[in-house]
Amino acid sequence: MIPRYSRPEMVAIWSPETKFRIWYEIEAHACDAQADLGVIPKENAEAVWKAKDVEFNVDRIDEIEAVTKHDVIAFLTHLAEIIGNDEARFVHQGMTSSDVLDTCFNVQLVRAADILIADMEKLLAALKRRALEHKMTIRIGRSHGIHAEPTTMGLTFARFYAEMDRNLNRLKKARMEIATGAISGAVGTFANIDPAVEEHVCAKLGLEVEPISTQVIPRDRHAAFFAALGVVASSIENVATEIRHMQRTEVLEAEEFFSKGQKGSSAMPHKRNPVLTENLTGLARLVRMAVVPAMENVALWHERDISHSSVERNIGPDTTITLDFALARLTMVIDKLVIYPDNMIANMNKFRGLVHSQRVLLALTQKGVSREDSYRLVQRNAMKVWEQGADFMKELKGDPDVTAVMSVAEIEDKFDLGYHTKHVDTIFSRVFG
């Protein structure tokens, strides 16, 4: 985790304090269930709840772990120090460390997913607002970085909305992937603990029961989770790339908001760099890099090996923290993005009407000119615009082969921008309902 790319709420999920609190809840609920089953005395189960409002001493636990070299035992030892050795006797009975660790990890991932889902909803709101605002703001559409046909800025925002809406859906599914818990013992047979304990603990923690676990919850779930985050990150890169293009000096159709105190560069005061979206491009790579190791984690040996653990200690926090930060940053960028409609028009007109060549081509075809001939007619006039700086409409009006089939009014009609925006409403109703 890089502090400058993190937000406190997500960071808190991954603190030792939160982790031990979740461990505690798992153990305490498990004791309740064990007591209900008559496996352990009621009073021992109740005694565990004495620690309900106690803050665990992370340093003390670390100290014990330094000796035992086992984190769960260290925690349990510390818990016994709080509630009493005798009272703590039945805590963790029949369980294996992974019951606690894996269930806790999934609780953390679920909470992280909840934040990411809320982040995404905020991003969607921003995108929607800007889409509606610029629904009819004309700009040139570009393929291959080259001017193609007119579109609107609203459509750009709307397609990012649709993409992020799919990502919202993916995040929700990803949350379901890892919203399970397991209390199934050393190799997942429930030999030492009744499945009812698992059911109780999972219900209390808002998790589904893992239908079949080994010592661990199967890691295909986590692979799917991190893969979904990788897709979301790639979409962030997509939006960021658009904005970076819009802000480049020659285009200047938009700029990231530039606060007054901010210095763009130590040497060039006029520069306003799209540093936030460039940063988002890098953050996307960081989120994405977790995907392959998460997939490599799936093939554990037999009922488990611990190779996945160090990977998850890193990618669990780092990926969710980075993605949370990135979503929030992108939301802010979108919210405050300065749009320059005049520059959009100026850019579109850079090649004096060439942008309408496709329409003219089509019109010629519809007038009965063959596809090949139409193409040649359009091309020869277009080349004059391109190479000699001519005006496309004027050239067409002066080309007898064109005027032989199209009237001046018909030619002019092909340069009407309304032609390109006539289905914007349709598209908006598809996207926003």
Place this chain on the structure above:
Amino acid sequence: MIPRYSRPEMVAIWSPETKFRIWYEIEAHACDAQADLGVIPKENAEAVWKAKDVEFNVDRIDEIEAVTKHDVIAFLTHLAEIIGNDEARFVHQGMTSSDVLDTCFNVQLVRAADILIADMEKLLAALKRRALEHKMTIRIGRSHGIHAEPTTMGLTFARFYAEMDRNLNRLKKARMEIATGAISGAVGTFANIDPAVEEHVCAKLGLEVEPISTQVIPRDRHAAFFAALGVVASSIENVATEIRHMQRTEVLEAEEFFSKGQKGSSAMPHKRNPVLTENLTGLARLVRMAVVPAMENVALWHERDISHSSVERNIGPDTTITLDFALARLTMVIDKLVIYPDNMIANMNKFRGLVHSQRVLLALTQKGVSREDSYRLVQRNAMKVWEQGADFMKELKGDPDVTAVMSVAEIEDKFDLGYHTKHVDTIFSRVFG
């Protein structure tokens, strides 16, 4: 694609013949819709269907493309050669190449997904059959490659079933991700073509309409698709790794089926190598390597650039062909896997009862011995087994500190295997319903 790792049905989806057939259908259906709208003459739309049963000449199309350097124009030229230049005049009107290319690619991916889904269902059937067959076949569960507690071979198959069932679900969702089509023109505004055409073509091809496209269908969909395949591949590696471990000389709890004519090695005739599952391990890497480039494809410039295309020309066929082959191979491996229950028992007993130490530990705790003392008692007897080849049960019976709290019958009870299998039914009903 590596021929030896491919199967004809999936390969056929990616043939030029199939591609041109799909292109043709898109163009022909689009003409129908255009005629319905009155945009083009009915007879021209009908004329396109003259090519319905004609096999397109791939060599001829390649020849034209060598000149025009544009694949869709080459195809359209060839189509005109078949149905007549005049009749073909309105084909592709208002459309852009990507309308055809992207919709076709998604049709191919949908068909590929259908095969993968069917593959997965066959794999599930095999896993279920073997799970039921070996439901109560005892084997030792292992964590860290070290004996832990008994489990059953049926549980191993059952957990692979549950994992692959999740993968089936992921494949179905992945199919939905890419089951869209777009006929929206040069930058996605429908300037030159009515949205009704898109609706008609998509309905005919079994696709959803892409709510908002640019020149291309957004690539977050494909990233999600290939990511799902990467998860499936990782699960294949997981199963393959289990079998490779089972087959290693010292374990020998299972072997891949060994056909009579097959020579395991040019030099060591007794060797029966798990080459199929080793191969599956490698194939998993090949499927997985498509995930990152598919994600890198998401951030296209403005309304599209063509950087994604070469990537997809590779990973589209290669990944689906490899995964299809891998699923079929794994199904065959599971179906015919030779299981050695006797060796499972022999392995479990390698350390003369140590496997039951967890139960003894628990029993001591339940008898009122403190957790720490119980641990020490179990450990000291376990070490004699480990280091001196003693028998665990016998040692316990001879340890006065143990017999002080547990009777001989109670000690013996802790070595009963039924204890470990008592919840197998519960788990099976969770997994198989």
Place this chain on the structure above:
Amino acid sequence: MIPRYSRPEMVAIWSPETKFRIWYEIEAHACDAQADLGVIPKENAEAVWKAKDVEFNVDRIDEIEAVTKHDVIAFLTHLAEIIGNDEARFVHQGMTSSDVLDTCFNVQLVRAADILIADMEKLLAALKRRALEHKMTIRIGRSHGIHAEPTTMGLTFARFYAEMDRNLNRLKKARMEIATGAISGAVGTFANIDPAVEEHVCAKLGLEVEPISTQVIPRDRHAAFFAALGVVASSIENVATEIRHMQRTEVLEAEEFFSKGQKGSSAMPHKRNPVLTENLTGLARLVRMAVVPAMENVALWHERDISHSSVERNIGPDTTITLDFALARLTMVIDKLVIYPDNMIANMNKFRGLVHSQRVLLALTQKGVSREDSYRLVQRNAMKVWEQGADFMKELKGDPDVTAVMSVAEIEDKFDLGYHTKHVDTIFSRVFG
């Protein structure tokens, strides 16, 4: 491999014919060495060379492999068909299949590396030629896509030259990584074959002896090889990205060469899309995707497992073929790239002198104005240019706080372009010697 992204010379390296030819040479040289050692009869060694000019029948070998399911045995059987069963008796004696397969694979990789090295040398020649041609062609340097200070097009080419020169060096080192052979038997102990055979075969094939092998040549070598290719690919993406930016409509400082017959788009004849460099961007992803699986291949089980094999059957040919194609394509793009120096000047002047703000800032500081004050002075004049379309030099001349410390001549001097190119010679001599 995608045929359209391949070149015949590299493809030929990976043909079955080439493979069997290399296998044959390994076996034949091994027989010579064995005969020299007196292990096998001279006449049998000589007999093997009867097949020297015979073309092996790939179909026949495939046919045999279909039965034996072992490729090396199939080949040896076919070889015996050619030179006689009795004569062939000692072929492959003491060797294991991997001795042949791994040594052959490295011969193929070495040959592939030789082509890539030659490709790179051609690319370097093209970059150098263009660098010298445009050594003093002024263009604006950009950071964050925003105008910074002037530079020259020659410097751009020169830095790509320097980067590709490092890549040439990396390719040469990568070649050395995999230029080893091993004939060390079943587990690498030379139990059945004398190390002298390995030495002889390697010397004949231009390889170093692998100091210690198991059944296989260690795969860290191949990981390093493919990693180097991934770096080269990333540099190709770097150059391609620059050109794509230069060609975008608003920038138009360069264009990929556009042959006369080529149609840029089916609908917009004026469009000249940077499709080659976009394609190179995609091809870079394809080369890069081999890096992780090649690294995953390193950790084989004990003396070898065969999981690496399917991966290498793919990435061996695909990665080298794609990279060869990409290097050749990039060389062609660089060679023919159309440069627009006038547009470069026009772009640079887009913000009427702002580009020189850094120099003015420095000049003010040198005149004794504090850093903070200088910054503020430059900023306030720059903002007028930015927001009101003013001319920077004129504004400075009219700002009494500026003219209080700088004369008009001094201000004008700060707009001299020679200032920025004064060290171009130094840099060129660093790069080109």
Place this chain on the structure above:
Amino acid sequence: MIPRYSRPEMVAIWSPETKFRIWYEIEAHACDAQADLGVIPKENAEAVWKAKDVEFNVDRIDEIEAVTKHDVIAFLTHLAEIIGNDEARFVHQGMTSSDVLDTCFNVQLVRAADILIADMEKLLAALKRRALEHKMTIRIGRSHGIHAEPTTMGLTFARFYAEMDRNLNRLKKARMEIATGAISGAVGTFANIDPAVEEHVCAKLGLEVEPISTQVIPRDRHAAFFAALGVVASSIENVATEIRHMQRTEVLEAEEFFSKGQKGSSAMPHKRNPVLTENLTGLARLVRMAVVPAMENVALWHERDISHSSVERNIGPDTTITLDFALARLTMVIDKLVIYPDNMIANMNKFRGLVHSQRVLLALTQKGVSREDSYRLVQRNAMKVWEQGADFMKELKGDPDVTAVMSVAEIEDKFDLGYHTKHVDTIFSRVFG
């Protein structure tokens, strides 16, 4: 960075204190060079050294950065607070932030590489020691996890030595890749600063001059650096995998050292899990995951964009810290690895002589039996051993077709282990010189 997988010396390289110290040295040396050139007054250059022994106040710098949103300006402001605003006037003159940032990053990477190189040398020493110790400790070589032919534990250590020695070489080359500095100004033209400054600063910092930079040092260097680390990590996984296999219950040829206080599991006291090497397997994934983003960082826009920065803030420290920890951990594991020679012999003899089948096969061939017949003879006796538990030597002695060509003494000779170790000295002298 995960604290538990880090070591203080490497962590210190990445502290803010170290970073600011390096920034300071760059600025101070640059001032010296500027003064030598007569660009700034000598006394101002000298004044900078007043801060030589001052500890920079990281909190204060962060405070300033919170306002200026620019880290280098924040640092320079703080520096001015220490040495005086007037004295600091010429600091950073003609430089751009990246001159400082990039040169500093490379200094950090060089120092990190130095630690990694030292780590690797320690690992090599451990591997060599264990190789010599177990030079002739017989164990069975395995391909596909299946017994093949005898080898020695010393050869296993020796091949890891050879692999790590290649990695040492790769680390040294990787260090050279990033051991450059650049002080070339806003777009790399030295417009505002003389190349002599760069030369002086680089010489003082032990770096080579970057022959041609833009605003940044080209990122292909860093891609190559992190790729090399990825290869090293993969080799660590390779060694770790071997040890994990050796420690699994059924094999038990080695165990990670098990300290007395350590508890293997909360529930199963007899378990000694190879948790260190499992952990190393996971750490290898973490190091490897940096390779692709480092490659994605190469293609920056024009003279630079800042997308690489967030990636490097993560992978710079995380990857070197993790690899340093992993190398040290592996060295400790190798150093203390408990080897069980008796178990190695017992494992080898598991199949009663089958391990010698390759030798018998060869002997038969040398006796004039055809390859196919020899194969069949060996196979039929081997199958009796495999399926019926027979003894291979005894079966051979009882097979008249075998005894027809081989005497009893000849058969027995084929079971001599010395046969397999006769070239160990040769291999050792290749590896260790």
